[in-house]
Amino acid sequence: MTTPSSISAPAEAVASAETVKPAGPGRGARFLRYLRRHPSVAFGGGLLVLMALIGILAPLLWTVDPTAISPARRTRMPSELYWFGTDMLGRDIYSRVIYGARVSLLVGFSVAILSSIIGLTIGLFAGFVRWADGIIMRIIDGMMSIPPILLAIALMALTRGSVGNVIVAITIAEIPRVARLVRGVVLSLREQPYVEAAVANGARVPRIIFRHILPNTFAPMSVQATYICASAMIVEAILSFIGAGVPPATPSWGNIMAEGRALWQVRPHIILFPAMFLSLTVLAVNLLGDGLRDSLDPRLAKSI
Amino acid sequence: MFAFVVRRIITTIPVMAFVALFVFSLLYIAPGDPAAIIAGDQASPADVERIRASLGLDRPYLIRFGEWSWRVLQGDLGTSIFTSLPVTQLIAQRIEPTVSLMILTLIFAVIVAVPMGVIAAWKAGSWIDKGAMAFAVLGFSVPVFVVGYLLAYLFALKLDWLPVQGYTPIAQGFWPWLKNLILPSITLGLVYIALIARITRATMLEVLQQDYVRTAQAKGVAQKDVLFLHSLKNAAVPIVTIVGIGIALLIGGAVVTESVFAIPGLGRLTVDAILRRDYPVIQGVVLMFSLVYVLVNLLIDLTYTLVDPRIRY
Numbered sequence: 001m002t003t004p005s006s007i008s009a010p011a012e013a014v015a016s017a018e019t020v021k022p023a024g025p026g027r028g029a030r031f032l033r034y035l036r037r038h039p040s041v042a043f044g045g046g047l048l049v050l051m052a053l054i055g056i057l058a059p060l061l062w063t064v065d066p067t068a069i070s071p072a073r074r075t076r077m078p079s080e081l082y083w084f085g086t087d088m089l090g091r092d093i094y095s096r097v098i099y100g101a102r103v104s105l106l107v108g109f110s111v112a113i114l115s116s117i118i119g120l121t122i123g124l125f126a127g128f129v130r131w132a133d134g135i136i137m138r139i140i141d142g143m144m145s146i147p148p149i150l151l152a153i154a155l156m157a158l159t160r161g162s163v164g165n166v167i168v169a170i171t172i173a174e175i176p177r178v179a180r181l182v183r184g185v186v187l188s189l190r191e192q193p194y195v196e197a198a199v200a201n202g203a204r205v206p207r208i209i210f211r212h213i214l215p216n217t218f219a220p221m222s223v224q225a226t227y228i229c230a231s232a233m234i235v236e237a238i239l240s241f242i243g244a245g246v247p248p249a250t251p252s253w254g255n256i257m258a259e260g261r262a263l264w265q266v267r268p269h270i271i272l273f274p275a276m277f278l279s280l281t282v283l284a285v286n287l288l289g290d291g292l293r294d295s296l297d298p299r300l301a302k303s304i
Numbered sequence: 305m306f307a308f309v310v311r312r313i314i315t316t317i318p319v320m321a322f323v324a325l326f327v328f329s330l331l332y333i334a335p336g337d338p339a340a341i342i343a344g345d346q347a348s349p350a351d352v353e354r355i356r357a358s359l360g361l362d363r364p365y366l367i368r369f370g371e372w373s374w375r376v377l378q379g380d381l382g383t384s385i386f387t388s389l390p391v392t393q394l395i396a397q398r399i400e401p402t403v404s405l406m407i408l409t410l411i412f413a414v415i416v417a418v419p420m421g422v423i424a425a426w427k428a429g430s431w432i433d434k435g436a437m438a439f440a441v442l443g444f445s446v447p448v449f450v451v452g453y454l455l456a457y458l459f460a461l462k463l464d465w466l467p468v469q470g471y472t473p474i475a476q477g478f479w480p481w482l483k484n485l486i487l488p489s490i491t492l493g494l495v496y497i498a499l500i501a502r503i504t505r506a507t508m509l510e511v512l513q514q515d516y517v518r519t520a521q522a523k524g525v526a527q528k529d530v531l532f533l534h535s536l537k538n539a540a541v542p543i544v545t546i547v548g549i550g551i552a553l554l555i556g557g558a559v560v561t562e563s564v565f566a567i568p569g570l571g572r573l574t575v576d577a578i579l580r581r582d583y584p585v586i587q588g589v590v591l592m593f594s595l596v597y598v599l600v601n602l603l604i605d606l607t608y609t610l611v612d613p614r615i616r617y
Contacts, residue, residue, distance in 0.1 A: 142322025145601075146594045149556030150574075154330055154590050157578050234447045238560055241449055242575045257449065261563075265468070268457050275450040283445035290441065 038295045044287030051281045055101035063095035066251040078269055085269050087259050096251035097273050103252035104233045104281060107167055111232035112225040114171045119178025120221065124209060126179065127186025137183070140176040148173040152235055156244040163246050166239060170232045181224055185217050219296040226289030230282045237278055253278040312605055316598055323594045324376065327587045328369050334583045376591070382584035386577075391588035394573060401471045402569035405492065405561065406554050408485050413493040413500060414547065420497070421504025421543075422531050425512060428505075436501060443498025448557045452491040452564035459487060469566040484567075492561045496550050503546040507539040514538070540611045548604035555593050 035042035078085045085093050126136040143151070155169035189195055195212050203211075239245030240254025241261075248255055253274035260270030347355075356362050375382075381391035424436040460468040466487055472480040511517065512535055520530045562571035570589055577585035 138318045139322055141319045142326070145319050145323055145598045146326070146590060147552040147555040147597060149559065150590050150593055153559070153574065153578060154327075154586055157581060157583065157586050158330065158334055230445070237447055238449070238556075241560065242563055242578065244575075244578045264453055264457070265461060268453070271450075271453050275447075275453070279446045279450055282447070283441065286441055286445050 034295070038291045040287040041291030041295065044284045044289075044291060047280065047284035048288060051101055051277075051284065052105055054098060055105050058095075058098045058102065063098050064092050066091065066095040066099040067249055085267070087256070087270055088263065093256065093270060093273060096256050097253070097277055099251040100253045100256060100274060101277065101281070103163060103246060103250060104236060104278065106163065107170065107236040108229040108233040108281075108285065110167045111170045111174060112229035114167070115174040115178050115228055116221055116225045118171070119175045120182050120217065122175065122179040123182025123217075124186060124213070126183045127190070127213075128205065128209070133183075136179070140180055143173075143176040144180075148231075149235055149238060152239060153242075153244055156239055161245055161247050163250070166236055166245050169239075170235050173235070174228050174232065178221070178224060178228070181220060182217055185220055186213055189213050189216055223289055223293045223296065226285055226292060230285040230289065233278065233282055233285070309606060312602060316602055319598060320595065323591065323598075324373055325369065327591045327594075328372050330590070331583045331587055332365065332368070334581075381588040381591070384577075384582055384585050386580045386582045386585075391584050394585060395570065395588055395592060398568060398570045398573045400473060400569075401567045402558055402562070402571060404474065404481065405485055405488055405558060405567065405569065406551075408482075409489045409492045409496065409554060410547075412489050413496040416493070417497040417500035418504050418536070418543065421501040422508055422536060424501065424505045425508030426527075426531055428509060433505075436505070440498040440502050443494045446494070448491060448495065448560045449564050451494050452488070452561055455487050455491055456565065471565075471567045471569070484565075488561050488565045488567060491564070492554060492557045495553050495557065499550050499553065500543065500546055504539065504543050507542045508535060511535045511539045538612075541608055544604055544607070544611055548601045551597055551600050555597065 035045075073086050087093055087096070122136060122140075126133045146154075151173040152169045155172060156165065159165045159169075189212070195208060198208055198212055236245060236252070237254035237257070240252050241258045243258060245254055246252050248258070256274040257271045260267065260274075264271050353362075361368075379392060381395070383390055384394055387394065420436050420439075424433040427433050456468055459465050467484050470484055472484050474481040508531075517530060517535055520534045521527075525534070558569065559571035559574050561567070562569045563575055566572075570593075573585065574589045576582075577589065
């Protein structure tokens with residue numbers, strides 16, 4: 001969840017990964033060896049792929065229409081017919097949970113990608129355009145002094161609940177952290193001898209950014225992006241849980257839990273199943289992030 | 305030192321100004337026309353216009369922001385649309401449960417997390433360390449409300465040790481107050497513990513490699529003194545920093561925890577305000593929480609000199 005802003009040149013990790021190319025085992029074998037050496041990447045990544053498959057293949061996984069209401073079979077216990085039982089409106093919870101993977105993963109990945117791209121742009125700008133740095137950093141400080149969930153809640157209060165709006169709200173809340181991280185990396189890279197050499201050689205700013213700076217932000221950014229993905233999935237569930245997220249009819253894990261709230265003392269399974277799926281998915285992403293952090297930059301692993 | 309304190313306080317002014325601007329803009333761009341709402345269904349367009357002018361809603365953005373800021377500085381956060389009560393009064397009514405919950409969680413989390421991190425670092429690589437770090441990953445992964453319902457189901461519903469939900473003001477006795485807050489505090493504390501334990505472990509790992517630690521051990525200082533006196537003191541600054549930054553997690557988590565355990569605090573107030581689109585209340589709560597967050601972290605910055613006498617400004 002936290003990544004120190006003062007990451008000193010994770011250059012070697014990337015560079016050495018590129019120089020091992022000649023000879024040796026093939027790409028597939030090297031990938032397998034990498035997974036064996038970093039079990040948390042293998043486990044987290046595998047679990048995440050499984051969840052993604054569940055979401056994509058939802059219609060084929062013996063599900064029924066997740067929004068189909070049937071008053072006659074309300075609040076059933078789990079059984080052979082309704083694997084996870086039914087909710088207060090008689091909807092099949094198994095189908096809702098399986099379809100719910102789509103919303104969570106969509107929100108998680110979209111927020112991670114969007115906030116990375118926007119944060120990267122802002123961070124690069126602040127790191128290179130010195131006069132803008134002060135202003136940008138004050139704005140970022142201001143945004144970071146509003147707790148992220150509260151910021152997302154406040155933004156959601158302005159709009160209708162929809163998956164798109166949830167993504168935008170969480171992205172805005174996450175951007176400052178990425179921007180600050182990238183700026184820190186840029187500032188430390190600018191002092192590196194090879195960047196100074198490039199400047200001395202007369203390289204223009206775009207070339208320095210794209211050839212020397214950008215590739216080195218990749219390692220810390222990808223780690224940060226996985227943590228943002230995990231946190232976005234939790235925030236989405238929280239927003240939906242308190243009724244400020246995706247529309248109630250949409251099957252999302254937060255929504256299913258919100259519906260189970262009134263009945264949790266007698267029908268705890270309504271909350272239990274989506275809770276298990278959500279926790280497992282977030283765990284998978286976090287493990288992936290930890291593994292990436294350890295493998296991309298061993299020095300980072302020690303500091304956090 | 306004094307110059308530093310002044311400088312540090314001054315740097316929080318632009319931050320709070322930005323927060324204020326954001327919070328004000330929230331109401332400014334919020335859907336729905338306050339003048340039309342106040343005028344009612346029967347009002348003619350001219351009536352609405354007159355009310356708009358009397359409320360000052362027809363004036364430019366920056367002037368309205370200036371006026372609004374001036375009122376906020378005087379302690380006026382506006383009036384709730386739904387209850388017609390002053391927002392400050394609503395916040396005052398709800399502040400006790402939230403403050404109780406957060407302080408209890410803070411104490412509980414620090415008491416658990418710091419020794420956990422210290423021992424994990426001391427026994428680095430052992431099963432204790434692995435167990436503690438696995439717990440930390442789980443703490444980050446299991447959402448607050450899932451923990452809340454699990455604990456409530458187990459300890460309140462099945463074992464019947466603690467009350468399921470609700471809140472008892474501290475004025476009605478310490479034990480009833482505490483009993484209602486035990487489960488919510490554990491729930492809210494889990495992520496916080498994970499965060500603090502991780503940072504404590506990482507910092508301690510570095511400190512334990514220092515020469516003075518080896519010297520202390522060579523002198524025959526008891527292991528617990530080496531860990532908790534010699535080393536922990538030197539690891540204090542990052543730990544205290546993360547305790548402050550983590551308050552953001554507590555604030556976000558309180559909103560959810562209070563919903564799960566039916567605690568009538570500021571979190572509940574926020575959720576209700578969202579559902580009713582009661583913008584002045586949302587504004588007030590966001591502004592207040594942010595102010596608290598900024599002030600706590602300011603305070604922590606200022607206490608560095610107490611924690612670590614080597615730091616001088």
